[in-house]
Amino acid sequence: MKDGGRVLPGLRLSLGLTLFYAGLIICLPLAMLIIVGARLGPAEYWAVVSSPRAVASYRVTLLSAFAATAFNAVYGFLLAWALVRYEFPGRRLLDAIVDLPFALPTAVAGIALSGLFAKNGWFGAPLGAIGIKVAYTPLGIAIAMAFTSLPFVVRTLQPVLEELDGAIEEAAATLGARPLQIFRRVVLPVVVPALLAGVSLAFARSLGEFGAVIFIAGNQPFVSEITALVAYIRVEEYDYPAAAAIATVMLATAFVLLVAINALQAYARRHEALR
Numbered sequence: 001m002k003d004g005g006r007v008l009p010g011l012r013l014s015l016g017l018t019l020f021y022a023g024l025i026i027c028l029p030l031a032m033l034i035i036v037g038a039r040l041g042p043a044e045y046w047a048v049v050s051s052p053r054a055v056a057s058y059r060v061t062l063l064s065a066f067a068a069t070a071f072n073a074v075y076g077f078l079l080a081w082a083l084v085r086y087e088f089p090g091r092r093l094l095d096a097i098v099d100l101p102f103a104l105p106t107a108v109a110g111i112a113l114s115g116l117f118a119k120n121g122w123f124g125a126p127l128g129a130i131g132i133k134v135a136y137t138p139l140g141i142a143i144a145m146a147f148t149s150l151p152f153v154v155r156t157l158q159p160v161l162e163e164l165d166g167a168i169e170e171a172a173a174t175l176g177a178r179p180l181q182i183f184r185r186v187v188l189p190v191v192v193p194a195l196l197a198g199v200s201l202a203f204a205r206s207l208g209e210f211g212a213v214i215f216i217a218g219n220q221p222f223v224s225e226i227t228a229l230v231a232y233i234r235v236e237e238y239d240y241p242a243a244a245a246i247a248t249v250m251l252a253t254a255f256v257l258l259v260a261i262n263a264l265q266a267y268a269r270r271h272e273a274l275r
Contacts, residue, residue: 033248033251034248037244037245037247037248040242040245044241045245048241048245048246049248049249053221053230054230054249057225057230058249058253060224060225061207061226061227061228064141064145064226065206065207067142067145067146068142069203071142071146072146072150072198073153073198073202076150076152076198076202077153079098080153080154080161084161084162085161098154099155101149101150102151105211106212107211107212109144109147109211110211110212111215113140113143113147113212113215114215114216117134117140117216118135119135121135135216135218136216136217136218136220140216140217140224141224141226144209144213145205145209146206147212148206148209148212149202149203149206150202152201152205153199155198156195156198157194157198159194160191160194172186196264200257200258200261200262203261204258207254208228208250208254209226209228210228213226214226214229227249227250231246231250
């Protein structure tokens with residue numbers, strides 16, 4: 001095979017197009033965001049990003065995103081396991097429904113969730129009877145985030161679970177390993193890198209979710225107001241530097257967390273390779 005055995009020749013062209021796309025579509029908007037935020041002086045920037053309302057929105061956004069991601073890590077794994085390992089009526093339909101949050105406009109998802117969890121909704125009424133309020137609370141925000149980010153966990157885990165040879169689990173069982181030991185020593189080490197990848201994508205999506213959240217959150221400052229909405233309000237007030245400053249905080253937070261999760265993925269892969 002020509003060109004050093006490469007199926008697709010043209011390193012310079014392909015690399016050039018890749019870097020051009022990354023610079024134009026990804027780096028340029030982020031750089032502009034930082035430049036606009038830098039129009040504020042250090043004192044003004046700090047005053048904007050550390051205002052009580054902004055800090056409260058960081059807390060609501062991060063805690064809700066962590067709660068949604070923790071739920072999706074468990075439920076997404078169980079759903080992916082069921083779709084891969086078991087045959088049951090409606091399996092194909094369920095597998096298709098998993099992708100629904102990808103195709104459904106987030107505003108539609110928010111309206112649907114608001115209707116379900118309102119005081120007189122199908123879920124909101126019985127939950128309210130036992131003292132659990134979902135709509136217009138951080139719990140509602142977490143549910144909206146979990147709804148929109150679940151497919152990232154499921155679709156990341158499915159290929160790994162499909163490639164996991166069931167004979168290895170059977171061999172462990174014949175050697176006397178208990179189900180919990182098989183899961184902890186055979187299954188979990190293989191799926192951890194994929195699980196971390198899915199969790200990181202789900203968390204990043206939760207941090208940036210807007211349309212599905214604002215309908216069910218109630219958007220009460222210091223109670224159920226997310227950071228994206230605070231930035232949007234600043235845009236509506238034509239205070240673009242303040243909006244950019246708040247956005248850079250979430251950008252930095254997401255970047256740090258993604259780097260940390262990628263480092264954990266690399267550690268998990270090295271640990272598995274040494275076993």
